[in-house]
Amino acid sequence: MTAFDALMAYQRETSALAQVAGRLGWDQETMMPxxxxxxxxxxxxxxxxxxxxxxxxxxxxxxxxxxxxxxxADAAQIREIRRAFERANKVPADLAKRIAQVTSEAQGKWxxxxxxxxxxxxxxxxxxxxxxxxxxxxxxxxxxxxYDAMLDDYEPGTTGAQIAAMFDAMRxxxxxxxxxxxxxxxxxxxxxxxxxxAQMMLSRDLAQTFxxxxxxxxxxxxxxxxxxxxxxDVRITTRTSPTxxxxxxxxxxxxxxxxxxEQGIDPAYALTPLGQGVSMGVHESxxxxxxxxxxxxxxxxxxxxxxxxxxxxxxxxADADAFYAAVNSVxxxxxxxxADEVQYNLHIMLRFDLERSLMSGDLQVPDLEAAWNDxxxxxxxxxxxxxxxxxxxDVHWSVGLFGYFPTYSLGNVYxxxxxxxxxxxxPDLDAQLAEGDTSGATxxxxxxxxxxxxxxxxxxxxxxxSGMEPSEAPLLGYLETKFSDIYSL
Amino acid sequence: MTAFDALMAYQRETSALAQVAGRLGWDQETMMPxxxxxxxxxxxxxxxxxxxxxxxxxxxxxxxxxxxxxxxADAAQIREIRRAFERANKVPADLAKRIAQVTSEAQGKWxxxxxxxxxxxxxxxxxxxxxxxxxxxxxxxxxxxxYDAMLDDYEPGTTGAQIAAMFDAMRxxxxxxxxxxxxxxxxxxxxxxxxxxAQMMLSRDLAQTFxxxxxxxxxxxxxxxxxxxxxxDVRITTRTSPTxxxxxxxxxxxxxxxxxxEQGIDPAYALTPLGQGVSMGVHESxxxxxxxxxxxxxxxxxxxxxxxxxxxxxxxxADADAFYAAVNSVxxxxxxxxADEVQYNLHIMLRFDLERSLMSGDLQVPDLEAAWNDxxxxxxxxxxxxxxxxxxxDVHWSVGLFGYFPTYSLGNVYxxxxxxxxxxxxPDLDAQLAEGDTSGATxxxxxxxxxxxxxxxxxxxxxxxSGMEPSEAPLLGYLETKFSDIYSL
Numbered sequence: 001m002t003a004f005d006a007l008m009a010y011q012r013e014t015s016a017l018a019q020v021a022g023r024l025g026w027d028q029e030t031m032m033p034x035x036x037x038x039x040x041x042x043x044x045x046x047x048x049x050x051x052x053x054x055x056x057x058x059x060x061x062x063x064x065x066x067x068x069x070x071x072x073a074d075a076a077q078i079r080e081i082r083r084a085f086e087r088a089n090k091v092p093a094d095l096a097k098r099i100a101q102v103t104s105e106a107q108g109k110w111x112x113x114x115x116x117x118x119x120x121x122x123x124x125x126x127x128x129x130x131x132x133x134x135x136x137x138x139x140x141x142x143x144x145x146x147y148d149a150m151l152d153d154y155e156p157g158t159t160g161a162q163i164a165a166m167f168d169a170m171r172x173x174x175x176x177x178x179x180x181x182x183x184x185x186x187x188x189x190x191x192x193x194x195x196x197x198a199q200m201m202l203s204r205d206l207a208q209t210f211x212x213x214x215x216x217x218x219x220x221x222x223x224x225x226x227x228x229x230x231x232x233d234v235r236i237t238t239r240t241s242p243t244x245x246x247x248x249x250x251x252x253x254x255x256x257x258x259x260x261x262e263q264g265i266d267p268a269y270a271l272t273p274l275g276q277g278v279s280m281g282v283h284e285s286x287x288x289x290x291x292x293x294x295x296x297x298x299x300x301x302x303x304x305x306x307x308x309x310x311x312x313x314x315x316x317x318a319d320a321d322a323f324y325a326a327v328n329s330v331x332x333x334x335x336x337x338x339a340d341e342v343q344y345n346l347h348i349m350l351r352f353d354l355e356r357s358l359m360s361g362d363l364q365v366p367d368l369e370a371a372w373n374d375x376x377x378x379x380x381x382x383x384x385x386x387x388x389x390x391x392x393x394d395v396h397w398s399v400g401l402f403g404y405f406p407t408y409s410l411g412n413v414y415x416x417x418x419x420x421x422x423x424x425x426x427p428d429l430d431a432q433l434a435e436g437d438t439s440g441a442t443x444x445x446x447x448x449x450x451x452x453x454x455x456x457x458x459x460x461x462x463x464x465x466s467g468m469e470p471s472e473a474p475l476l477g478y479l480e481t482k483f484s485d486i487y488s489l
Numbered sequence: 490m491t492a493f494d495a496l497m498a499y500q501r502e503t504s505a506l507a508q509v510a511g512r513l514g515w516d517q518e519t520m521m522p523x524x525x526x527x528x529x530x531x532x533x534x535x536x537x538x539x540x541x542x543x544x545x546x547x548x549x550x551x552x553x554x555x556x557x558x559x560x561x562a563d564a565a566q567i568r569e570i571r572r573a574f575e576r577a578n579k580v581p582a583d584l585a586k587r588i589a590q591v592t593s594e595a596q597g598k599w600x601x602x603x604x605x606x607x608x609x610x611x612x613x614x615x616x617x618x619x620x621x622x623x624x625x626x627x628x629x630x631x632x633x634x635x636y637d638a639m640l641d642d643y644e645p646g647t648t649g650a651q652i653a654a655m656f657d658a659m660r661x662x663x664x665x666x667x668x669x670x671x672x673x674x675x676x677x678x679x680x681x682x683x684x685x686x687a688q689m690m691l692s693r694d695l696a697q698t699f700x701x702x703x704x705x706x707x708x709x710x711x712x713x714x715x716x717x718x719x720x721x722d723v724r725i726t727t728r729t730s731p732t733x734x735x736x737x738x739x740x741x742x743x744x745x746x747x748x749x750x751e752q753g754i755d756p757a758y759a760l761t762p763l764g765q766g767v768s769m770g771v772h773e774s775x776x777x778x779x780x781x782x783x784x785x786x787x788x789x790x791x792x793x794x795x796x797x798x799x800x801x802x803x804x805x806x807a808d809a810d811a812f813y814a815a816v817n818s819v820x821x822x823x824x825x826x827x828a829d830e831v832q833y834n835l836h837i838m839l840r841f842d843l844e845r846s847l848m849s850g851d852l853q854v855p856d857l858e859a860a861w862n863d864x865x866x867x868x869x870x871x872x873x874x875x876x877x878x879x880x881x882x883d884v885h886w887s888v889g890l891f892g893y894f895p896t897y898s899l900g901n902v903y904x905x906x907x908x909x910x911x912x913x914x915x916p917d918l919d920a921q922l923a924e925g926d927t928s929g930a931t932x933x934x935x936x937x938x939x940x941x942x943x944x945x946x947x948x949x950x951x952x953x954x955s956g957m958e959p960s961e962a963p964l965l966g967y968l969e970t971k972f973s974d975i976y977s978l
Binding site for chain 2: 016017020031032035049215216217218233
C-alpha cells in the first residue's frame with residue numbers, strides 16, 4: 001500500500017466519523033429529548049476528541065511526507081488533509097479544550113442574556129471567548145494577521161483586506177439603493193392563517209422542485225433552519241409560522257441550495273475531504289442563488305404564486321406582480337436573518353468591522369454595545385431599541401465564530417457572479433422558471449460548480465464556473481436593476 | 490490521578506462513544522433516508538473500529554493491573570471493564586472484521602431469501618457465518634464450551650447446560666398447557682379500523698402511564714419495535730396496524746419495560762459500564778413483566794378496555810372479561826414474535842437446540858431446514874408451510890447472534906420470579922392496576938432491580954429482588970393458573 005493509499009484509507013474513516021458527529025448535531029436540533037442535553041455535550045466532546053486526535057495524528061504527518069499525487073484530485077486531497085493536520089497541530093490541545101468549554105458555557109449565557117435583554121450578563125464570558133480566540137488566532141497566524149488566520153478556517157485563501165475592499169465598493173451603492181427604495185410605498189403582504197402541515201407538504205414539494213433528492217435526505221422542522229451532512233445523507237430543516245408562509249418557503253429553498261451542493265458532489269469523493277463544499281462562502285453562494293436569484297426571480301415567483309393559491313386558496317395578494325413585490329419587500333428592521341437582499345450585506349459589514357476590531361484589540365468587549373449601536377444608527381438611520389435587536393441577536397460570537405460572518409456576503413457576491421454566467425448560458429431560463437422548472441439552473445450549477453466539491457480552491461471554483469474573477473459588480477448590478485424595477489425608482 | 494480514576498475517565502469517553510454508535514442504529518431504523526444505507530455501513534464500521542480499539546487498548550490493561558476498588562460499585566466497574574477488555578483481546582482483529590463483513594452481507598441475503606422463500610439462497614452465507622462464529626467461539630472459550638462462550642456475551646455466568654435443564658423442566662408443562670388451551674373455543678378479537686394517529690397518541694399516553702419519562706426519551710415508529718440508548722436519552726419505537734391496535738399497545742408497553750430499566754438506573758452510573766442493563770435476560774425480564782404480568786393482567790386489561798373505548802369507541806368486544814381473553818388469546822401460529830405467553834418459550838427451545846447443535850457441529854447448515862421443520866411439527870403438531878414461516882423468519886443467525894435466543898426465555902423466567910415477589914410486596918397491586926396506576930409495580934421494580942444497572946451479576950440481581958434463586962417454577966405456576974382461568978380448563 002502506498003503512503004497515499006494508507007493516508008486515504010485512514011482519512012475515509014475520519015470523514016465517516018465526522019459525518020457521525022455532524023448527525024449528532026442534526027439530532028440535537030430536531031429529535032433529541034430536552035433532558036438529554038447534558039449527556040449530549042459529553043458525547044459531542046468525545047467525538048471531537050477522537051476527530052482531533054485523528055486529524056493531528058503523527059502517522060498522518062508521516063504519510064503526508066511521502067504521499068504522491070497521481071492527478072489533480074489526489075493533489076487536492078493531500079492539500080486538504082495537510083491543512084487540517086497543520087491546523088490541528090498548531091493549536092495546543094489544552095487551548096482547544098478551553099475554547100470548547102468556554103464557548104459551551106458562553107452559548108448558554110448568551111441565550112439567557114438575550115432573553116433577559118441584559119448585555120452586562122454576557123460581556124464577561126464574551127471577553128473570555130475573545131481572549132481565547134485571539135490566543136488561538138496567534139497560534140494559527142504564526143506572526144501573520146490574527147483575523148486572516150480565523151477567516152482561513154471558513155474561507156481558505158481570502159483575507160480581511162480583500163473583504164474590506166469588497167465592502168468599501170459595496171457600501172455606498174447599497175446605502176443609496178436602500179435609501180431610494182425606502183422612500184417608496186411598501187409592498188403589500190400576505191394575510192390569513194396558513195396551515196402548518198400544508199406548509200410542510202409544500203416545503204417537501206419545493207425541495208424536490210429544486211432537485212433535492214429525498215432518497216438521500218429528509219426535511220424536518222427546527223427553530224433555526226440548517227442543512228447537515230455530506231455524501232448520501234444530507235438533511236435539511238425548515239420552520240413554519242402560521243401567519244408568514246414565506247418563512248417556511250424561503251428557508252426551505254435556501255437550505256436546499258446548501259443540500260444540493262452536497263448532493264451534487266461527484267460520488268467518487270464521498271467520505272473524503274473533497275466530498276464536501278469547499279468553503280462557507282461557496283456554500284452560501286448556492287443557498288443564496290437558489291433562494292434569491294432563482295427563488296425570488298419574477299419568473300419563479302409567478303409560478304410560486306399559482307402554487308400557493310392552489311395549496312392555500314386566497315392568500316391576500318392580488319396578482320403575480322404584487323406577489324413578486326411581496327417576496328422582495330424591503331423594510332426597516334433590526335434583525336440580520338430577516339433582512340432582504342438590499343440590506344443584508346449592510347448587517348454583515350457592521351459585524352465584520354466590529355469583530356475585526358475585537359480581534360486586533362482596537363475595540364474592547366466592554367465597548368461593544370455602544371460601538372454596535374452607533375454603527376447601526378449611522379448605517380440604518382434609527383436607533384437599536386433593545387439588545388436582542390442589537391449586539392445580542394446572533395449566536396456566532398458566543399460560540400467563537402469570528403471570521404464567519406463575511407462568508408455570508410461572499411456567498412452573495414459569488415451568487416451574483418454565478419447568476420450572470422448562468423443567465424448567459426441558459427438564455428430561456430426565465431421561461432423555464434415560469435413553469436416551475438429549475439432544472440436548467442440547478443443542472444448548470446451542478447455541472448459547473450457543485451460536482452467539484454473540494455477539488456478547487458474557493459475563488460478558483462467560482463472563477464471556473466462564472467468565467468470571471470470574483471467581483472461584487474454583478475451582484476450590485478443585479479440588485480440595482482431588480483429593485484429599481486420593483487420599486488419603480 | 491489514581492489508576493482507577495484514569496481508567497474511569499477513559500471509560501466514560503468510551504461509554505459516550507458507545508451511546509453515539511447506538512443512536513446511529515436508532516437513526517437507521519427510524520429516520521435515515523433509504524439511499525444512505527451504504528454510507529451508514531461505513532460510518533458504523535468506523536465507530537465499531539474506534540470502540541474496539543478503546544476496549545482493547547493496552548493502557549486499559551495497564552490501568553486494570555493496578556486499579557483499586559473502594560467499594561462494591563468500583564469493583565463492579567472494574568469487573569465489567571475487564572470483561573470487555575479480555576473479550577476484545579481474545580478475538581483477533583482480523584476475525585472480528587471478517588465477521589462484521591460476512592454478517593453484513595448475510596443480513597442482506599437473508600432478507601432477500603426470506604422475501605423469495607428461497608432457503609438455498611441463504612444457506613451458503615449462513616454456513617460462512619456459522620464457521621466464523623465457531624472460530625470466534627473457540628477464541629473466546631479457550632478450550633471450554635463454544636456455546637457457553639457465546640451465551641456469555643449476552644447473559645454472563647449462565648451456561649448452555651443450565652438453560653437446557655430449565656427447558657427440560659418447562660417443556661412438558663407448556664406442551665400440556667398449550668394442548669389443553671387449544672381444545673377450548675377461541676377468544677373473540679377486536680374488529681373495526683383503528684386510526685393510526687390515535688394509536689400513536691395512545692402509545693405515548695401508555696408509555697407515560699408506565700412511568701416512561703418523555704423528557705429523557707421519545708416514541709417513534711419502526712418496522713420492528715426496539716428500545717435504544719442509556720442514561721438520559723432512552724428512545725423507544727412501536728408500530729401500528731390499522732386492524733390490530735394490540736400490536737401498537739403491547740409493543741409500546743414491552744419497549745417501555747426495556748426503557749424503564751435504562752431510565753431507572755442510578756444516575757451516578759451514567760456513561761459507565763454499570764449505567765446500562767446488566768444482561769439481555771434481565772433486560773427482557775423488565776419488558777416481559779411490563780407487557781405480560783402487568784400489562785396483560787386482568788386488572789390492568791379492565792382499565793385498558795375503558796381507555797380503548799374512550800379513544801376508539803366500539804372496538805367489537807363486549808366487556809372487560811372478553812377483552813382480557815382477547816389480549817391473552819392463544820392460537821396456532823408459526824411466528825415467534827407473534828406468539829402468546831403459553832407458546833413463546835416453545836419457539837425459543839426449538840431455536841436453542843438447533844443453534845447449540847450448529848455450534849457443536851452435530852447439525853450441519855445444509856440440514857437446518859429439515860431439522861427445523863421436523864422439530865416444529867413435533868412441538869406444534871402441524872407442518873411449516875413456507876420458509877418465511879420457518880427457518881427464515883428470524884434475523885438473528887444471519888447477523889451472528891448465536892446464544893441470544895435463550896435470553897428471551899430467561900427474561901420470561903426472571904419475570905415470573907419478580908412477579909411473585911412483587912405481588913407479595915404490593916398486596917393491593919390489582920386494585921392499583923384496575924385504576925391504571927402502575928406506580929406500585931414500577932416503583933417496586935425500580936427500587937429492587939432497575940436502579941442497580943450493572944452493579945450485580947444477572948442471577949444475583951434477580952435473586953436480590955425476588956428473594957429466591959431464579960427458577961422456572963413461578964412462571965409455570967403463573968401461566969397455568971392464568972390460562973386455566975381464562976380458558977376454563
